[in-house]
Amino acid sequence: MSVVAAEVWKWAVHDVSFELPPGSVTALVGANGSGKSTLLNVLAGHLPPESGHTSIAGRVAYVPQHKPMYKNFNVADVLQFGRRMNNVWDNERADEWLARFKVPRKLPIEDLSGGQRTHVTLALALGSRPDVLMLDEPLSELDPLARRKVMRELLTEVSDNGMTLIFSTHVVAEIGGVADRLLLLAGGRLLLDGDTDELLEEHVLYTGPRDSESPVEGPVVLAKHGKTQSQYLVRSGGTQIAEPWTARYVTLEELVVAHLERAA
Amino acid sequence: MSAFVWLTWRQHRWTIIGSAILVMAAAYGLLSAEVRKQTSIDSMPMSGFYGLMVQLSFGGVIGVFWGAPLIARELEERTYFVAWGQDVSPVKWLRGKALVLGVLAVVLGAVAGIGDGHVGDNKAWSAFEGHPAVQAGYALYGLALGVLIGLLSRHVVTAMAATLVMYTLSRTLLTVLLRDHYLPVSRSVARWDSTPVVPVGAVELGNGFIGKDLNPVGVPDVCATLSNPNSCMRSWGGAIGTYVEFQPVERIAAFRYIEFGLYVVLAAVLFALTFRLLRHGGGWKPSRSHRRITSEVEPVPASEPAAAQG
Amino acid sequence: MVEFHVDRGSGLPAYLQLGQQVREALRLGWLQPGDRLPTVRDVVATSGVNANTVLKAYRELELAGLVEARQGSGTFVKASPGSAAPEDFDPLRATLAVWVTEARSAGLEDEDIYALLREVLSGGAQ
Numbered sequence: 001m002s003v004v005a006a007e008v009w010k011w012a013v014h015d016v017s018f019e020l021p022p023g024s025v026t027a028l029v030g031a032n033g034s035g036k037s038t039l040l041n042v043l044a045g046h047l048p049p050e051s052g053h054t055s056i057a058g059r060v061a062y063v064p065q066h067k068p069m070y071k072n073f074n075v076a077d078v079l080q081f082g083r084r085m086n087n088v089w090d091n092e093r094a095d096e097w098l099a100r101f102k103v104p105r106k107l108p109i110e111d112l113s114g115g116q117r118t119h120v121t122l123a124l125a126l127g128s129r130p131d132v133l134m135l136d137e138p139l140s141e142l143d144p145l146a147r148r149k150v151m152r153e154l155l156t157e158v159s160d161n162g163m164t165l166i167f168s169t170h171v172v173a174e175i176g177g178v179a180d181r182l183l184l185l186a187g188g189r190l191l192l193d194g195d196t197d198e199l200l201e202e203h204v205l206y207t208g209p210r211d212s213e214s215p216v217e218g219p220v221v222l223a224k225h226g227k228t229q230s231q232y233l234v235r236s237g238g239t240q241i242a243e244p245w246t247a248r249y250v251t252l253e254e255l256v257v258a259h260l261e262r263a264a
Numbered sequence: 265m266s267a268f269v270w271l272t273w274r275q276h277r278w279t280i281i282g283s284a285i286l287v288m289a290a291a292y293g294l295l296s297a298e299v300r301k302q303t304s305i306d307s308m309p310m311s312g313f314y315g316l317m318v319q320l321s322f323g324g325v326i327g328v329f330w331g332a333p334l335i336a337r338e339l340e341e342r343t344y345f346v347a348w349g350q351d352v353s354p355v356k357w358l359r360g361k362a363l364v365l366g367v368l369a370v371v372l373g374a375v376a377g378i379g380d381g382h383v384g385d386n387k388a389w390s391a392f393e394g395h396p397a398v399q400a401g402y403a404l405y406g407l408a409l410g411v412l413i414g415l416l417s418r419h420v421v422t423a424m425a426a427t428l429v430m431y432t433l434s435r436t437l438l439t440v441l442l443r444d445h446y447l448p449v450s451r452s453v454a455r456w457d458s459t460p461v462v463p464v465g466a467v468e469l470g471n472g473f474i475g476k477d478l479n480p481v482g483v484p485d486v487c488a489t490l491s492n493p494n495s496c497m498r499s500w501g502g503a504i505g506t507y508v509e510f511q512p513v514e515r516i517a518a519f520r521y522i523e524f525g526l527y528v529v530l531a532a533v534l535f536a537l538t539f540r541l542l543r544h545g546g547g548w549k550p551s552r553s554h555r556r557i558t559s560e561v562e563p564v565p566a567s568e569p570a571a572a573q574g
Numbered sequence: 575m576v577e578f579h580v581d582r583g584s585g586l587p588a589y590l591q592l593g594q595q596v597r598e599a600l601r602l603g604w605l606q607p608g609d610r611l612p613t614v615r616d617v618v619a620t621s622g623v624n625a626n627t628v629l630k631a632y633r634e635l636e637l638a639g640l641v642e643a644r645q646g647s648g649t650f651v652k653a654s655p656g657s658a659a660p661e662d663f664d665p666l667r668a669t670l671a672v673w674v675t676e677a678r679s680a681g682l683e684d685e686d687i688y689a690l691l692r693e694v695l696s697g698g699a700q
Contacts, residue, residue: 025624046345048544059351068343070275077274084267085350121346128350152622159618159625177580177588177623197587197630249585 003164004043004132007052012038013188017052020166020181022131025158027179027196028168029256035188036168037065040136043166058131059088065136065168067121071110075103078120079127086128094127100153101146114141122150126157135167139174151178172253184256186263196252203255206232208245215245222258233258267352268360279329280368286325287372290318294379294394315379319393322376323402323527324431326369331410332423334361335538339418354542358411362535366407373403387513389467392443395520401527406431408534415538438526444469446522450512453478455505456498465513473503480507576605576612578621578628588623592631593638600640600651601663611641611649 003024007017012035020026030036041047043054044062069078075098083089098105101119109117118141125133138154139147155178158165169175175182175196182199184192192199206215207229214220214232221233233250241247250258273280293311335358338344348354377399379386386394393399409431414423444467452460453474462468475481481503487496497503511519576599580588599605612620617628632649635641642652677687 024626044349046348062345062349064342064345066342068341068345070343070346071341073274080274081271081346082350084270085352087351124346148622152619155622155624156615156619159615173582176582176584177591177621177627180624180626197589197627200585200587251583251585253583254585 003057004054004166005056006039006043006054008039008042008049008054009051010035010038010042010047010049013042013185015052016185016188016190018183018190018193020164022057022164023158023162024164024181025155025179026164026166026181026183027175028166028183028185029170029172029175030168030185031170031260034185036185037136038188039185040064040134040166040168044134056132059128060132060134061125061128061130062134063118063121063125063136063138065140067114067117067141069109069117069121069124072108074108075105075120078109078124082124082127088129090127090129093129094123097123097126097153101150115143115146118142118150122154129161130163132164132166135165137169138167139169139171147174172256173251176252182252182256184259186260189263191259191263192256199255200249200252202235203250203258204234204239204247205250205254206234206241206245206247215241222262265360265363268364272361272364276330276365279333283325283329283372286318287322287376290315290322291375291378293318316391316393318376319399322373322399323406323435324428325406326373326403327406327410327427327431328424330365330369331407332414332427333420334358334365334411334414335542336414336417336420336423339415340420355539358539358542362407362411366404369403369407370400373399373401376403387516388465389511389513389516392516392520392523397524398520401524401531402435404531405527405534408531408538409434412534412538412541415541442526443519443523444511446519447511447515449509451507451509453505453507460506460508462508462510463512466510467513468508468510470509472507473497474505474507475502476504478504578612578617578623580621580623580627588627589630589634592617592623592628593634596631596635596640605651607651607653609651610647611651613648 003022004018004020006019007015009015012033016035016039028036028039038047040062041064042049043056044060045054046062070081073081079091079094082094083091098119101116103116103119103123104112109120112120118138122135122138125135133154135154139150142150151174154165154167157163167179179196182192182194182196183190203221204216208215210225210228210230212225212230214223214234216232216234216238218234218236221235222231223233224231233254239247239249294315296311335344338347344354347357352360374396377394377396379394385391393402406427410423410427413427413430414420417423417426449469450466452462454460460471472480473483483493483497484500484502487493487500490496494506576595578592578595580591584591586594596605596611605611611632614625614628614632617623618625632641632643636643636649640651640653641649643649674687677690682690
C-alpha cells in the first residue's frame with residue numbers, strides 16, 4: 001500500500017517514479033537544479049506533468065522553498081485564512097506551532113524574519129491536517145538549533161498523526177535517523193531510491209593497495225586510485241575482507257557524494 | 265461564500281475603498297450637477313465633468329485596479345502556492361473572488377451611472393454612459409478583461425498597463441463601430457426643395473442622395489469629382505432628393521440595455537476563457553526567472569554537503 | 575532511563591545506533607530487566623529520530639531476545655546481553671585499568687592502545 005505514487009516526466013525531471021508508504025519520512029536529496037522543486041511542485045499539483053501520473057491518497061499540504069505568504073497578513077489573518085479555506089482545520093495545532101517557536105502575533109508577515117515566516121507557513125500547512133506534508137527545503141532559513149527542533153517537532157507530528165512527510169534538502173548530514181527513505185535526484189533523474197538504513201548497510205568502502213580490480217564481488221559505485229592506494233565503494237559488499245584490505249561502512253554523506261560523483 | 269467575502273475584503277479592501285470613494289464623489293458631482301441645471305446653466309458644470317470622466321473610465325479603473333492584479337499578483341509574488349494550496353481549488357477560488365468583486369463592481373457601477381448625467385439630461389446621446397446598467401456592464405467587462413490579462417501576463421504592472429490599453433481600445437472600437445447600429449437607423453428624406461428633418465436630440469449618422477424608390481443612390485463619377493456634388497446630382501437626374509440617417513433619442517434606453525447586454529456577454533466569454541485556462545493548469549510554466557530565483561535561494565550544492573553543515 | 579541520540583556523521587544506521595545504546599545501558603546496569611523503554615513518541619520528541627527508526631530498533635532488540643513488547647503497556651527489558659553479569663564487570667575493569675597504566679608507562683599513546691585492542695579483538699574473533 002502506498003500513499004504517494006508518482007511517475008513523472010517534466011522539463012527538469014525525467015522518468016522519476018516511486019511509491020511511498022503512509023507514515024514514512026522521505027528525504028529528497030539533490031544538487032541545485034536537480035529537479036527537486038519541480039518534482040515537488042508536480043506532486044503537489046501546482047504543475048501538470050508532461051507525461052506520467054501522480055496519485056496521492058488524501059489531502060496534501062505543500063510549503064515551497066521560498067515560503068510564500070501574503071505580506072500584509074498577520075498571524076491571525078493566516079489562521080483565519082487557513083480556517084476559511086480548508087474543509088478540515090485544526091486551529092489548535094497551528095496555534096501551538098506558532099507558540100512553540102514564539103512567532104510574533106501582531107506583525108505583518110513582511111516584517112518577520114525568514115525563520116519566523118517559515119514557521120507561519122508550516123503552521124498553516126500543519127493546521128490543515130494533511131495526510132501528506134511536502135516541504136521544499138524547510139530548514140533553509142533556520143539557525144542550526146532551530147533546524148533540529150523543527151525536525152524533531154515535525155517527526156513528532158508524523159508519529160502522532162500518521163502523516164506522511166516528504167522533504168527536500170541538500171544537507172545530507174541532517175537526514176540520518178530522520179528520514180527512513182532516501183530519494184537522490186541528479187540532473188532530473190532518480191539515482192537512488194531506498195531505505196536509508198538498508199542503503200547504509202549495503203555500501204561498504206574498501207581501502208587497500210593500488211589495484212585496478214575491486215577486491216570483492218558486487219557493483220562498484222565509485223573507485224578512486226591514489227599513488228599507492230585504491231578505494232572501492234561497493235554496493236552489497238560484505239565487511240569480510242582479506243589483508244591488506246580494510247573495510248568500513250560509509251556515512252550517508254559519503255554515500256550520496258559517491259553516487260553524485262559517479263553520475264557527474 | 266462568507267469565506268470569500270472575508271478573503272476578498274482582507275486582500276482588496278484598500279482598492280475597494282478607493283474605488284468606492286471615486287464613485288461616491290462622481291455620484292455626488294452628478295447629482296449636484298442636476299440641481300444646477302434647474303437654476304438654468306447650460307454649460308457643463310465642473311462636477312458634471314468629473315462625473316463624466318468617472319463614467320467614461322470606471323470600467324477601466326475596475327479592470328486595471330481590481331481585475332489585473334487579482335491573479336497576476338498571486339503569480340508574481342508566488343503566493344498562488346498559498347491561495348491554491350488549500351482545500352479550495354483554483355477554480356473555486358477564482359469563482360468566489362470574481363463573484364464578490366463582480367457584485368461589488370456592479371453595485372459601484374450602478375452608483376456611477378446615477379443621476380441625470382453630466383449635462384443634466386439623462387436622455388441625451390452625449391450622456392449615453394450615464395446609466396446604471398451601462399456602467400455595470402463596463403465594470404463587469406473591465407473586471408473580466410483584467411483578470412484574463414493578469415493570468416496571461418503573470419506580472420502586475422504589465423497586466424495593469426495592458427488592461428488599460430486593451431480596455432480603452434476595445435471600448436473605443438465598439439463605440440465607434442457598433443453602437444450606432446444596434447438598431448437599424450432611421451432615415452429622413454426630402455425632395456430637392458427642402459432639407460431632411462432630423463428630430464431633436466437624435467444623433468446624425470450619415471447623409472446622401474435618394475433615388476426614385478426613396479433608397480440611397482451612389483454618386484456617379486461625374487459628380488464625385490466636383491466640389492459641389494449637390495447641383496450636379498440635381499441636374500444628373502438620378503436622384504430625387506437627399507436623406508439623413510440618424511438614431512432618434514427615444515431609442516437611448518433600448519441602446520443602453522443592448523450595450524449592457526453586449527458587455528455582459530463579452531465579460532462572460534472572457535471569464536469562461538480564464539476559467540478554462542485555470543482549470544487546465546493555467547497554461548503557464550514556471551518562467552525562467554522563477555528558476556533563477558530558486559537556484560539563488562539554494563546556496564550550497566549537494567556535492568559539498570560538508571560545507572553545508574557549518 | 576536511556577537518553578537516545580543519533581550520531582548523524584556515523585556510518586551506522588540509526589536503528590542500530592539506538593540498539594547499541596540500549597545494549598550499552600544494559601551492560602552498564604543503567605537498564606535492568608523489567609525496566610520499561612521510553613515510548614516511541616518520547617524518543618521521537620526528545621531525540622528527533624524518526625518513529626519508524628525507533629520501532630525498527632525495538633523490533634531488532636526484541637528479535638535478539640533482549641526486550642519484549644507488552645500489548646498496550648510498552649516495551650520492557652527482558653534480559654541482559656552477553657553472558658557476563660554486570661557485577662562481573664568490575665574486576666575486569668580493574669585488570670584493564672592496571673594494563674592501561676602499564677601500557678602508558680611503556681610509552682603507548684591512546685591511539686596505539688586502541689590499535690592494539692582492535693588487533694587483539696579481531697584476532698580473537700577468527
